Amino acid sequence: MGVLWIVLALSCLGLTEVQSNKYEGFKIYEVQTKARTAAMDQALSELAKNESYYEVFSSGSQPARIMVHPEEQVNFVQLMDGHSLSYKVLNNNVGFTLRRQFARNRILRNRFPYTGNGRLGTERFYSHGEINQFIEDLAEEHPRRVFVKTVGKSYERRLMKTVTITNGDGRRNKNVIFVDGGFHAREWISPAAVVYLIDELVNNLADNADLLMDYDWVILPVVNPDGYEYTQLSEETRMWRKTRKPSSPDCIGTDPNRNFDFHWNEEGASEDPCDQTYAGSKAFSEPEAVVVSDLIHSYADRGKMYLTLHSYGPYILYPWGWSSDLPDTVDDLHEVAKAGFDAILEATGTLYEIGSSTNVLYVAAGASDDYAFNAGFPISFTMELPPGGTGFDPPASAIDQMVKETWVGIAAMARKVVQKYPLA
Ligand SMILES: [Zn+2]
Structure with missing residues (x-):
């Protein structure tokens, strides 16, 4: 590059x-x-x-x-x-496109309200509040299988909640797959894909029993809720990427995915508080990144795969992002990524690209995938979902196809992980 x-x-x-x-x-x-x-x-x-x-x-x-x-x-x-x-x-005319999308989204919100029944469809994008309510409702409906925990607060004091999904057999200390979404505010397809993944694991246990036999899934659907909600306000704010904490007298927000304390503020991150890739005033200056870091550490001993969903690519990226060097275990990373690549190609024909972040996309130090990998997760991926609309804004009509395709890839990678890393 x-x-x-x-x-x-x-x-x-x-x-x-x-x-x-x-x-x-x-x-x-x-x-x-x-x-x-x-x-x-x-x-x-x-x-x-x-x-x-x-x-x-x-x-x-x-x-x-x-x-x-x-x-x-x-x-x-x-x-x-x-x-x-x-x-x-x-x-x-990006302005026209975004205006039209917001008008459409308003119609869809009225047509498909969330009724509190633990089901979120693929008809539209959901707010952070709706997604939190969805996982709470699932936990209530499946008290032996689904557990919600408040793990922190965003800068604007939104509650950040994880949902842990099990098969309900009550066995403790299983291996863990940790998934998050919504790091970057405008990448709406990411939380949408996470919602679909949650729905599959909870409501389709029959097809996914093997993925929950010796593994629990811990999921944080929206890492950057302040930014995500900000992008939902209007077409004027739709393309926001960062957090919402002021970063200087003139500018707001830090790139949460440059804010992790691993080769922080090295290549691929900016020191200018107004830039989209601003690394922050210090490592972990953003409460949202601290929440993810705490989760990574609390599951590091049992964690076998960390997966963070972004857009857009399509890419499946593995460490390192801070350097063009490859980890010693690159063959393992590649093998798991390839399982996802193959499954998606066969299901829909979409051609993902796989490789290390730096070599496939760009150098980006201080990102969560490098951090999780370094903390002990043997498999750590950033999945960049395909583009839609102008890139970051697939229309609501594209959600269903995109999230189902994404799930095919994630399930295939998880199956490979389950096979490669049996419960000790
Ligand atoms: Zn992103």
């Missing part, structure tokens, strides 16, 4: 100047990144310093998607043409 794309990916900016109709006239370009030259990298890297006008959504081996401010589009196109770079307009 060229330096430029790293620079662009890291500099994902706040786009904070425009306060009303924030994304009106913004375009998203998809740029083929295969045949690049050093000169082109240099030119684009200069351009990327103008952080108020560009945001790179994805990088790595996939074509880059770059959101460009209306005032900068002419320059951007000239630059692309000047370097004979092939690009296409993927979205002609």
Whole structure:
């Protein structure tokens, strides 16, 4: 991966100047990144310093998607043409798209209210409060199998709750699979996939008995509830990524997935509080990252797989993210990832890419997957779900297919883990 794309990916900016109709006239370009030259990298890297006008959504081996401010589009196109770079307009007006999505979501909320019956369908996206209520209702309905615990509070004092799912046989000290979602606020498909996973494990025990025989699943559906709720307010805030704690007099939020105390604030993280990948004022400055860290440590001795769901890729990424070095146990990591890759390919034809975070996507120190792996989880993955809509905003109509596909991959990886790491 060229330096430029790293620079662009890291500099994902706040786009904070425009306060009303924030994304009106913004375009998203998809740029083929295969045949690049050093000169082109240099030119684009200069351009990327103008952080108020560009945001790179994805990088790595996939074509880059770059959101460009209306005032900068002419320059951007000239630059692309000047370097004979092939690009296409993927979205002609992000503001319009997001407005339409919010109108649709409002209709769906009214049409599919949560009725408190321990069932959340795949018809729409749910709020953090609804997801918390859902797991509470499941625990009430299945008192011997499902356990909810409040494990902390977000900066804005939202309750962060885990749900532990067992097969109800009462045996203690089983191995553990720990799953979380919703690190990055705008990646709504992540909590949606976690909700579906919970539903499968609880309500479809017949098909998943082997995954719960010697294993308990501990799940934190929304790591960054403040950010997640903020993105649900309106189309103006839809693309928010970070937490919501002020990071400087001018800017809000830290990237919770650069805030972990393992090679913290090294490559792939920003020291600028206004940047999308701001690492925080210190390691674990964010209460949400502390909650995940505490969970990782409390399950590290029994934990066999840590899985954190993000978007978008599609990628299954394993350590390391802080360095291009590979862990000694890379063969084990790859074997489990490959099980997920194969299962998804066979089920839907979607081609995930697998490899180490740094080598497949980009260097990103201070992330939770490296932290969990270093703490003792032998398998630790970041799963980047496929893009939808402009990238981070699949429409509600895409949820069902996406979360079912994701579950196919997760179940296959879990089966491999269960087989590789039997209960001692
Ligand atoms: Zn993410």
